[in-house]
Amino acid sequence: MSGLQEIGYKVEMDDFGSGYSSLNVLKDLPFDFIKLDMRFFSGGMTGRGGAIINAVVQMARWLHTPVIAEGVETEPQADFMESIGCSYIQGYLYSKPVPEEEFRGKLETSASEPVAPAIELPEEMDAGKFWDPSSMETLIFNSYVGGAAIISLRQGRIEILRVNRKYSKEIGLVMSDQEILRLDALGTLDTDNRRVYLDALRRASETGEEQSCETWRTICSKCCGSDRICVRSFIRELGRAGDQTFYYVMVQNITAEKKSYDELLRSEKRYHYAAEHDSSFAWEYDIRTHEMRPCSRCIRELGLPAVIRDYPEPVIKSRLFQPDFADEYREWHRKLAEGVPYLEDVMLLTDNRIPFRVAYTNEFDEAGRPLRAYGSATPVSTGEKKD
Numbered sequence: 392m393s394g395l396q397e398i399g400y401k402v403e404m405d406d407f408g409s410g411y412s413s414l415n416v417l418k419d420l421p422f423d424f425i426k427l428d429m430r431f432f433s434g435g436m437t438g439r440g441g442a443i444i445n446a447v448v449q450m451a452r453w454l455h456t457p458v459i460a461e462g463v464e465t466e467p468q469a470d471f472m473e474s475i476g477c478s479y480i481q482g483y484l485y486s487k488p489v490p491e492e493e494f495r496g497k498l499e500t501s502a503s504e505p506v507a508p509a510i511e512l513p514e515e516m517d518a519g520k521f522w523d524p525s526s527m528e529t530l531i532f533n534s535y536v537g538g539a540a541i542i543s544l545r546q547g548r549i550e551i552l553r554v555n556r557k558y559s560k561e562i563g564l565v566m567s568d569q570e571i572l573r574l575d576a577l578g579t580l581d582t583d584n585r586r587v588y589l590d591a592l593r594r595a596s597e598t599g600e601e602q603s604c605e606t607w608r609t610i611c612s613k614c615c616g617s618d619r620i621c622v623r624s625f626i627r628e629l630g631r632a633g634d635q636t637f638y639y640v641m642v643q644n645i646t647a648e649k650k651s652y653d654e655l656l657r658s659e660k661r662y663h664y665a666a667e668h669d670s671s672f673a674w675e676y677d678i679r680t681h682e683m684r685p686c687s688r689c690i691r692e693l694g695l696p697a698v699i700r701d702y703p704e705p706v707i708k709s710r711l712f713q714p715d716f717a718d719e720y721r722e723w724h725r726k727l728a729e730g731v732p733y734l735e736d737v738m739l740l741t742d743n744r745i746p747f748r749v750a751y752t753n754e755f756d757e758a759g760r761p762l763r764a765y766g767s768a769t770p771v772s773t774g775e776k777k778d
Contacts, residue, residue, distance in 0.1 A: 579608040
């Protein structure tokens with residue numbers, strides 16, 4: 392075998408799992424490829440068979456030995472083998488044996504990439520069925536709207552076991568399933584983000600419920616180089632085997648959202664800093680919780696607390712906003728909740744009825760829902776005074 396390899400041949404162990412193709416032989420001989428026995432697929436495949444297949448592919452990855460799956464006849468089988476990191480797939484799904492010329496023609500024109508139809512996600516999943524390529528769980532995994540992965544945690548180390556096709560698209564880098572499966576998942580995280588991610592895994596195990604977290608990661612691909620992205624992960628424990636814990640993870644790339652928010656935050660900080668050095672007041676209003684957070688000048692000069700709940704009622708009751716403007720100001724907050732992007736008017740504030748130009752700018756989340764509004768009040772000249 393070594394002599395054949397020295398002159399350029401690749402040596403394959405055929406029909407792994409049957410006859411002489413055993414782990415003992417694999418241990419002693421330097422094979423270049425492992426070819427799975429097609430009988431693994433005959434008559435359908437149960438969750439137990441899928442788990443064995445996944446273990447074989449994992450083992451081969453540790454040995455740096457590619458796996459060939461033969462006898463693949465259905466799209467779910469092909470999707471399953473691809474998702475767990477099988478590099479090569481052959482079978483009647485793609486073609487029966489054909490003459491050489493027809494084979495060459497197929498190589499030039501074939502672009503097969505089976506895609507399962509979209510289906511709704513049920514509330515409960517059977518963890519074992521994730522290893523069955525014909526199961527509802529696998530179809531969900533392959534057709535779910537977002538990117539998804541199955542990972543394992545063992546002795547503080549995370550290994551990516553399986554990904555669907557949408558995973559790499561969601562991450563935003565051109566990476567093959569093989570590259571993703573070889574990633575050092577924790578190695579993409581710095582110390583703080585690693586702690587956040589591991590804590591989410593711990594909470595998912597302790598509560599048995601879905602947990603979420605947001606982490607910044609540095610990912611490298613051969614095509615795109617290095618990029619820093621922010622990923623929102625939704626994590627649920629699937630089960631345990633010995634000292635290994637398995638998790639189902641759905642991911643969303645929220646880099647653009649975070650960068651947009653950070654830029655907005657920097658702009659607001661610059662505005663608040665400028666407001667501290669003129670006669671303006673500024674505040675932030677959370678549309679969902681009805682909480683208002685005033686700037687330090689509001690706190691210092693108007694005596695406002697750091698957080699005002701059930702806003703705007705407390706400032707109307709204190710007559711900071713005068714009674715004749717109370718209904719208009721309440722209506723503003725209803726409009727903000729409905730998604731009005733900008734509001735502005737001149738109002739008389741405090742018992743001294745000083746005219747201020749009051750304005751609100753609305754901020755929206757990635758789904759277009761109103762999230763928070765930024766308010767300001769700037770003194771105006773007497774000529775602008777509201778009657």
